[in-house]
Amino acid sequence: MxxxxxxxxxxxxxxxxxxxxxxAVVREQESLNRINVFPVADAxxxxxxxxxxxxxxxxxxxxxxxxxxxxxxxAADAALDGARGNSGAIVAxxxxxxxxxxxxxxxxxxxxxxxxxxxxxEAAYQALQHPAEGTILSVVREWAASLEERARxxxxxxxxxxxxxxxARAALADTPRQLAVLARHGVVDAGAQGFVYFLEGISAIxxxxxxxxxxxxxxxxxxxxxxxxxxxxxxxxxxxxAEGLLSGTHLDRKAxxxxxxPLGASLVVAGGGSRLRVHLHTNEPQGFxxxxxxxxxxERTKTDDMVLQQLAAREARVALVTDSGCDLPEATAHGFxxxxxxxxxxxxxxxxxxxxxMTPHQFYQRLLSSPLPAATSQPAVGDxxxxxxxxxxxxxxxxxxxxxxxxxxxxQAACAAAAxxxxxxxxxxxxxxxxxxxxxxxxxxxxxxxxxxxxxEVERAGxxxxxxxxxxxxxxxxxxxxxxxRVPPAIARLSKLFRLKPILTLDTAGTAGKDGIHIGFxxxxxxxxxxxxxxxxxxPARFLIAHxxxxxxxxxxxxxxxxxxxxxxxxxxNLAPALAAHTGPGAVGVAVRLEER
Numbered sequence: 378m379x380x381x382x383x384x385x386x387x388x389x390x391x392x393x394x395x396x397x398x399x400x401a402v403v404r405e406q407e408s409l410n411r412i413n414v415f416p417v418a419d420a421x422x423x424x425x426x427x428x429x430x431x432x433x434x435x436x437x438x439x440x441x442x443x444x445x446x447x448x449x450x451x452a453a454d455a456a457l458d459g460a461r462g463n464s465g466a467i468v469a470x471x472x473x474x475x476x477x478x479x480x481x482x483x484x485x486x487x488x489x490x491x492x493x494x495x496x497x498x499e500a501a502y503q504a505l506q507h508p509a510e511g512t513i514l515s516v517v518r519e520w521a522a523s524l525e526e527r528a529r530x531x532x533x534x535x536x537x538x539x540x541x542x543x544x545a546r547a548a549l550a551d552t553p554r555q556l557a558v559l560a561r562h563g564v565v566d567a568g569a570q571g572f573v574y575f576l577e578g579i580s581a582i583x584x585x586x587x588x589x590x591x592x593x594x595x596x597x598x599x600x601x602x603x604x605x606x607x608x609x610x611x612x613x614x615x616x617x618x619a620e621g622l623l624s625g626t627h628l629d630r631k632a633x634x635x636x637x638x639p640l641g642a643s644l645v646v647a648g649g650g651s652r653l654r655v656h657l658h659t660n661e662p663q664g665f666x667x668x669x670x671x672x673x674x675x676e677r678t679k680t681d682d683m684v685l686q687q688l689a690a691r692e693a694r695v696a697l698v699t700d701s702g703c704d705l706p707e708a709t710a711h712g713f714x715x716x717x718x719x720x721x722x723x724x725x726x727x728x729x730x731x732x733x734x735m736t737p738h739q740f741y742q743r744l745l746s747s748p749l750p751a752a753t754s755q756p757a758v759g760d761x762x763x764x765x766x767x768x769x770x771x772x773x774x775x776x777x778x779x780x781x782x783x784x785x786x787x788x789q790a791a792c793a794a795a796a797x798x799x800x801x802x803x804x805x806x807x808x809x810x811x812x813x814x815x816x817x818x819x820x821x822x823x824x825x826x827x828x829x830x831x832x833x834e835v836e837r838a839g840x841x842x843x844x845x846x847x848x849x850x851x852x853x854x855x856x857x858x859x860x861x862x863r864v865p866p867a868i869a870r871l872s873k874l875f876r877l878k879p880i881l882t883l884d885t886a887g888t889a890g891k892d893g894i895h896i897g898f899x900x901x902x903x904x905x906x907x908x909x910x911x912x913x914x915x916x917p918a919r920f921l922i923a924h925x926x927x928x929x930x931x932x933x934x935x936x937x938x939x940x941x942x943x944x945x946x947x948x949x950x951n952l953a954p955a956l957a958a959h960t961g962p963g964a965v966g967v968a969v970r971l972e973e974r
Contacts, residue, residue: 382535384533388448395430395437396434397581397582400578401581402430405574409422410422410423413567415559415566416658421767426568429462432456446483456473457622464571467514474493474497474500491527494521494524501517505645506644507644511552511569512569513568515552519545519548520576523540524540542573552569617658617659618658619666619680620656620679621655621675624676626673627650628648628650629672637669640664641657641658641665642657643656662730662733663733684711695776696716696768696775698717698718698761699779701720701731703779703953704923704956706921712823713819713826718756718760719732719733719756720753721755721756722753722955724743731953737954740958751857762794765798774804776806778818781809784889788807804836809886809887810883812953814970817968817969817970821838841973845970845973846970847909848968849904849966853878855872857961878901880895882908902934906937907941909942912971917972918944920944920948922935922968923965923968924952934965935949952966
């Protein structure tokens with residue numbers, strides 16, 4: 378091993394050390410995901426830390442960075458831009474504090490470095506509304522205290538960092554005694570372990586010139602608990618992990634924190650001055666973003682469904698993804714760990730993520746009161762790409778079921794994303810259906826995944842299901858369709874005048890058409906049940922009913938189905954707002970899937 382004494386930390390050395398630390402975390406991100414149980418067991422702490430540090434490290438690869446001040450500021454800015462999750466926001470704020478202390482210095486000594494780390498630790502604590510011990514914060518604080526003590530006597534960075542690393546490891550080992558949830562699962566804190574990996578990478582660079590590709594072999598590790606055992610509990614207190622990147626003039630961190638704190642928990646406010654990254658676990662992501670927007674410009678937002686992340690991370694090798702136009706009972710979706718990519722709802726210039734920013738109840742209130750018609754748009758290719766990338770960090774493959782390509786560009790967007798991420802590990806199935814009929818295709822895929830079938834077999838199961846599914850729907854009024862320009866106003870008026878209620882269905886290509894007309898909506902509902910029962914023809918079948926704020930009508934169809942087919946289980950679900958935007962309130966759809974014999 379080639380040892381050397383380093384008494385001055387320059388900009389390039391700072392950058393190289395940060396890159397080595399980031400590499401260590403990137404290499405270990407999966408082991409960190411497996412032990413992630415606090416604050417929510419959503420299996421993404423390793424991925425979030427790796428993404429944040431990767432962004433900071435990428436900013437170091439530039440010839441413009443000469444001084445240590447430039448390096449520290451570039452790392453802080455890039456970490457703030459790229460921060461993901463609670464742990465990422467904390468690390469970004471740590472870098473922000475370091476950069477504040479370093480300022481415009483050309484180089485720094487061990488004493489300067491220790492003082493900068495102390496400032497970073499203080500900033501990290503200040504970023505949280507309720508700092509918790511036994512987390513990454515405890516390790517950062519103990520590391521900072523150790524560096525200050527050692528820097529009084531040590532001028533060599535290698536000695537300083539080796540001493541600090543031992544103290545950080547001791548603090549890591551103590552985390553289960555500080556947080557009961559860690560002790561209960563027999564793990565250390567994932568964020569704290571990630572920061573220790575970061576320090577190990579940095580320390581190795583100062584010990585050995587050849588450490589750019591260092592291997593952590595021989596260093597103390599904490600064997601991860603088997604994932605399913607470590608994540609047996611499901612935390613549903615707050616469903617969404619919401620983050621916003623806010624820019625403005627003289628942003629007041631305390632005022633922003635006070636304004637959004639009542640909306641959730643795990644609040645982290647990182648950054649300062651003209652830019653803040655705000656992280657919150659909440660059930661009201663749209664309200665959270667609205668409050669942030671009152672302070673400045675929202676440059677970027679992100680919303681993750683933590684309940685589905687927890688479920689998706691538990692078991693199967695293959696992840697199941699749909700768009701929000703596929704309707705399934707929540708218990709079924711949770712059981713499969715289904716991840717939904719939301720379509721977008723629009724009222725004029727306002728946009729909402731379907732199923733995230735607006736509940737069905739809020740949507741129907743807005744639909745009835747808004748002078749503007751509701752419109753929808755498919756998920757962007759980037760939305761699918763981000764979902765696939767994150768899932769493949771901990772899954773072997775992904776199977777996607779989309780609503781009909783004959784009605785939406787969602788299938789094409791998913792295919793484009795799959796091609797750009799990893800086409801061999803991502804399969805996209807065009808259900809040629811919408812709502813509950815697309816949901817029944819997704820359910821068949823979920824059942825195949827749960828049975829442990831191979832990726833090819835899962836894909837074939839989904840495609841076979843798409844051949845055995847039919848949807849029949851009735852709409853009490855064509856007014857919403859006419860308002861949105863999908864039906865001529867004259868047709869809507871005639872339908873209302875003569876009480877004509879068409880039965881809608883999808884052909885084999887997945888395009889919409891009529892399957893008859895009834896006089897009166899009650900007659901149309903009976904027609905739905907009759908058509909679904911006739912399609913099943915007494916064979917074993919799975920039924921699912923969706924309704925647009927019309928529980929009574931849906932229950933009537935379910936009872937008719939039980940009478941005609943003898944089906945015992947006919948679940949009801951809310952029609953996705955992205956679809957109800959086209960049908961209006963009162964619509965009912967029944968899907969039937971023939972079981973394989």
